[in-house]
Amino acid sequence: MDASSGSSSPSAIRPSRYCVNTRRFCAGVATLVGASKSALSRALCADAALPTILGADPEGPPRRPYAAVRTVVSPCLATASVLAQLPGRLRLLPPGRWAISPRAALHGSTPRSGARVALVLSGCGVYDGTEIHEASAILVHLSRGGADVQIFAPNAPQMHVIDHTKGQPSEGETRNVLTESARIARGKITDLAKLRAADHDAAIFPGGFGAAKNLSTFAVDGKDCKVNSDVERVLKEFHGAGKPIGLCCIAPVLAARVLRGVEVTVGHEQEEGGKWPYAGTAEAIKALGARHCVKDVTEAHVDQKNKVVTTPAFMCETALHHIHDGLGAMVRKVLELAGK
Structure with missing residues (x-):
């Protein structure tokens, strides 16, 4: 806490907030597209924007590593889009698991043909x-x-x-x-x-x-x-x-x-x-x-x-x-x- 201003400095709060949000984001995206959280984390760490967010330039506007995430996520989403069109529950998601369709995962239920x-x-x-x-x-x-x-x-x-x-x-x-x-x-x-x-x-x-x-x-x-x-x-x-x-x-x-x-x-x-x-x-x-x-x-x-x-x-x-x-x-x- 800065006594003179009565507020927290950006350098004090951004790293913690970033880390928490990043972990949640990785977990959510990984669940959706079947990618591993570790793969997403490696992509984030390799991104050029990461040092800025972690405090190299605390006064500057935070940059988000969208490009790195896209590198990992895009192929998975492309696969998911194709798999979502297949009937029934048997859809193969990486890395070789049979699971419900990505579309069903989004809505919390499995599409089915009922009466x-x-x-x-x-x-x-x-x-x-x-x-x-x-x-x-x-x-x-x-x-x-x-x-x-x-x-x-x-x-x-x-x-x-x-x-x-x-x-x-x-x-x-x-x-x-x-x-x-x-x-x-x-x-x-x-x-x-x-x-x-x-x-x-x-x-x-x-x-x-x-x-x-x-x-x-x-x-x-x-x-x-x-x-x-x-x-x-x-x-x-x-x-x-x-x-x-x-x-x-x-x-x-x-x-x-x-x-x-x-x-x-x-x-x-x-x-x-x-x-x-x-x-x-x-x-x-x-x-x-x-x-x-x-x-x-x-x-x-x-x-x-x-x-x-x-x-x-x-x-x-x-x-x-x-x-x-x-x-x-x-x-x-x-x-x-x-x-x-």
Whole structure:
């Protein structure tokens, strides 16, 4: 510390800072391109700028030995650029190691070809659209499973709009299902009318009252409900093509209405002191001609014959992580049935 100026002199701090930063830089570049840290260090030491940085001219502006680093790094980067184009995990990096691609190293994951999954939403908000926690959890599990997801929703008006602070309809307000669903999709959403089973390996329908209000009339008509024409078409297309369909929460009623004789679950068939407040839905499912299978919230039921996978989700009053686990079980089974 210079007593007269109250500050550290450049000669006192630059060498230490330079050495620390250089070591970090060498380690980072070496990891990226497969070069050895010792090779980079030798190149740095040979650079003409090094004496200046280490204090020969402490008052002058520091020079960085980019030229020397480029000498070592450039050939490695050129090789890495070629190797990054190769498929799969088997890419040879110097000095003879099989490893993940340089591109994957940059992003922290290995590129892979996953299932193409269509996620069908019904708005935004548990009481008049998609249950947001369910949709988000499903997207996380699909991402973890390596799936390529495209999000859809019908371009149609909602049945009504609910003020979620009061749980009551907002008089005189109207909203569009596609527009509202775009909130969850971060704007990347497609009209359900354009969804074709031929373009995807699986379809998943999150819950929320939107499934019973906007994708069908189940909330009003129960076992006599009608299903949105595009929703019905999509379910029949995927079923006919032998491609898996995942549904959670109240959404299994859609499959029960469209795919006669299908096996689904909405959880337990008794309320059990309020733990299963929508247990009566199981009887409606039976009335629709489907078979209801009792499952816990962390489980998923698989109808192997029809390739339909269901889980209770928020049909159960429980901790969020239990619901998250059940949704994960559903997604994993869907991806397995899709062969991914």
